[in-house]
Amino acid sequence: MHRIDHPTAVPSQPPAETAGHPGFFTSGSPMSELTATIVTADWANSVQEEISSVIEDAGISLDKTNNRQLLQALNAPISEPGRIPNLDASKITTGIFSIERIPTLPAIMPTFVVDSNQALSDWGWNAPGNDYSHVLIKRGTWSLAIGAQVRTYGIDLNRSGTKAVTGEPGSILAIEAVSGMTPSPSEFSAMRGLSSYPGGNDEFIEGVTINLTVSGYGGMEASAFKTLRNLIRCGASVVYSGVSYAGQSSLISGFWDCRNLRSCNAYASQIGAALDARVFGFSNCFVLDACVGGATTNNATALALACGFTNSMYMQSCIGNASCNSNASGASETAYGIALSSVLNGCYGTARNTTASTSSYAVGIADCDSLTCCVGTGIQQAAGAGRFGYGFSRCRTGFACRVGAPASTTATFNNCLMAQANLSPPTSNDWANTAAGGWNMS
Numbered sequence: 001m002h003r004i005d006h007p008t009a010v011p012s013q014p015p016a017e018t019a020g021h022p023g024f025f026t027s028g029s030p031m032s033e034l035t036a037t038i039v040t041a042d043w044a045n046s047v048q049e050e051i052s053s054v055i056e057d058a059g060i061s062l063d064k065t066n067n068r069q070l071l072q073a074l075n076a077p078i079s080e081p082g083r084i085p086n087l088d089a090s091k092i093t094t095g096i097f098s099i100e101r102i103p104t105l106p107a108i109m110p111t112f113v114v115d116s117n118q119a120l121s122d123w124g125w126n127a128p129g130n131d132y133s134h135v136l137i138k139r140g141t142w143s144l145a146i147g148a149q150v151r152t153y154g155i156d157l158n159r160s161g162t163k164a165v166t167g168e169p170g171s172i173l174a175i176e177a178v179s180g181m182t183p184s185p186s187e188f189s190a191m192r193g194l195s196s197y198p199g200g201n202d203e204f205i206e207g208v209t210i211n212l213t214v215s216g217y218g219g220m221e222a223s224a225f226k227t228l229r230n231l232i233r234c235g236a237s238v239v240y241s242g243v244s245y246a247g248q249s250s251l252i253s254g255f256w257d258c259r260n261l262r263s264c265n266a267y268a269s270q271i272g273a274a275l276d277a278r279v280f281g282f283s284n285c286f287v288l289d290a291c292v293g294g295a296t297t298n299n300a301t302a303l304a305l306a307c308g309f310t311n312s313m314y315m316q317s318c319i320g321n322a323s324c325n326s327n328a329s330g331a332s333e334t335a336y337g338i339a340l341s342s343v344l345n346g347c348y349g350t351a352r353n354t355t356a357s358t359s360s361y362a363v364g365i366a367d368c369d370s371l372t373c374c375v376g377t378g379i380q381q382a383a384g385a386g387r388f389g390y391g392f393s394r395c396r397t398g399f400a401c402r403v404g405a406p407a408s409t410t411a412t413f414n415n416c417l418m419a420q421a422n423l424s425p426p427t428s429n430d431w432a433n434t435a436a437g438g439w440n441m442s
């Protein structure tokens with residue numbers, strides 16, 4: 001493919017003329033005095049740029065001698081650097097959207113290899129004398145210790161100047177974080193495994209797995225991945241075993257404030273004696289495709305909140321699971337598969353509570369807007385006053401959503417509102433319809 005290069009071509013595209021009436025080409029007819037269609041510069045430039053843009057956005061330079069470049073661009077694998085799904089907000093309707101591709105990054109050789117604990121430490125501490133722009137993590141488990149007494153981040157891509165990170169299959173970054181060393185009501189730490197503080201950069205991360213373990217005393221905010229963009233096939237496991245006190249919260253997440261995520265998995269759990277435990281698989285993320293988020297709370301004494309996904313937007317084919325287990329009987333516990341999120345297409349949310357708490361909610365999908373073909377299941381295993389299980393709760397603007405099996409304990413759809421009532425079949429509780437007590441405002 002090439003752009004017109006005749007001596008009569010101009011160096012920049014001329015402004016388009018006033019639009020006429022759309023139509024089709026004709027060869028003309030001398031018999032009926034029908035004039036043949038004139039191929040205008042506007043039309044030729046439009047066709048040329050439409051084709052050229054597809055090829056160039058795939059990271060391919062135009063080549064006059066190659067007539068198969070458009071086919072090459074269309075067949076480029078999704079796993080190439082930069083080919084991450086991006087949701088086009090202009091195509092979003094009521095819960096229905098399409099996935100586009102963002103421009104690719106050029107393929108480059110790694111400038112730094114993590115193949116030992118020392119190499120990981122050098123990268124994390126930004127040791128001088130190395131080029132960290134493109135980091136390759138070799139197969140194996142590489143360990144790094146951080147903490148409130150040392151520093152609160154593992155690797156900061158902004159500090160190290162890293163633009164791309166690739167993890168080989170079987171590679172794991174094992175980051176151990178220690179918050180407060182002594183019991184103290186004023187202690188608070190914010191830990192992060194891989195981040196780009198303060199964010200806003202256009203880095204690319206593929207195949208990176210982080211196991212983040214957090215212990216110690218005091219309030220805690222811990223995330224395996226934070227303030228990052230463009231992540232493919234990344235995995236996060238976060239386990240918090242710390243102890244917190246009155247007035248201290250524990251905020252644990254796999255991915256926090258990230259955007260453009262595809263096929264990423266997160267599991268976050270709290271197992272320490274936390275007074276206030278809030279655990280999320282994905283939180284405050286934007287544009288997610290085929291991601292799985294899980295969250296579990298255990299041993300919380302006052303408040304236990306677990307969400308697979310929360311405060312996120314533009315989610316397609318995502319699965320959120322959450323559960324509250326073994327918390328104190330007086331604790332207020334809430335499990336949401338997916339919560340406080342907008343524009344969901346083909347997503348599943350499942351929540352399960354097992355503790356006989358006096359205040360307990362298990363909701364598959366809660367407080368979400370613009371849902372299409374979603375399934376929500378809320379299971380409250382310990383029945384009794386103050387314990388509720390809903391498939392959907394307080395959701396708005398949905399289409400073809402249903403409650404999964406086993407059916408939710410208390411109700412299918414609670415305090416929900418949708419634009420189209422009485423979906424077929426009108427007598428089935430599996431479908432969102434007002435006639436069967438589905439989407440309603442009661």
